[in-house]
Amino acid sequence: MATTGMRPALSDEALIEMLSLIEGADSVELKLTVPESSQRSAIQALRLDPLDAQIRQVFFFDTPDLTLNKRGVAVRARRVQRKGDDSVVKLRPVVPDELPAELRSSPMLTVEVDAMPGGYVCSASLKGVVKEGGAKAAVAGEQPLRKLFSKSQRAFYAEHAPAGTAIDDLAILGPIFVLKLKSARGERGRRLVTEMWLYPDGSRILELSTRCATSEAFQAASEARAFLVERGIDLSGELQTKTRKALDFFSKQLREGASA
Secondary structure, three states: OOOOOOOOOOOHHHHHHHHHHHHHOOEEEEEEEEOHHHHHHHHHHOOOOHHHOEEEEEEEEEOOOOHHHHOOEEEEEEEEOOOEEEEEEEEOOOOHHHOOHHHHOOOOEEEEEEEEOOEEEEEEEEEEEEOOOHHHHHHOOOOOHHHHOOHHHHHHHHHHOOOOOOHHHOEEEEEEEEEEEEEEEOOOOEEEEEEEEEOOOOOEEEEEEEEEOHHHHHHHHHHHHHHHHHOOOOOOOOOOOHHHHHHHHHHHHHHHHHHO
16 A cells, blocks of 8 residues: 655656556646745735635544554534535545545545645545534534544444544544635646644644646646746655644543543
């Protein structure tokens, strides 16, 4: 299976594997993490207005020692300004051709390759729509966490989660506040997405991304690189995983609270 890499360049074998994964995926998302020291200048260069950003509140669910994360399972719910609530059960890494046909045909499943400088990972995300106010009620303990997930999401979770990790027993890790901006660019009008993740310790991750069809991956990567270089965006930042940083922060809080 493919794993997330942080190598300065892909080996020939890794490139062949990535191409195989892209061929079987639904889409490709190209990602870049902007170093914290360069975030202000990047925001200015891209002419981003924070008042145009959509506010998101993200909750993750795992055990205090991140048992799910260690198995490649991510469970999440979001409250999204002007859009409502949603939920996701994600598995990574995956090989698209190894997913069950019934699951693969679900309109709620997205198989995507995330590609970043020197690395890539293929994931399968089974999405669900949460009734209005559902996420807020669940994290407040007013309803079971399982109510955030559809029957198919719960089955997907049960198939891949370690034994003894029922959804209702998972710890709440969050929330993380996210500011998200979309802007059209280039002749093809490809979307550049900017996400600023704000962590409780005052740190930030600024991620730039663009999503494209699998057949356009290399062209999109070239266009995106040229667009960013022309604006003086620092492309040398070390890849930072937004989800893992959030999980590490909140799991540490839970463990320290339990031992106090």
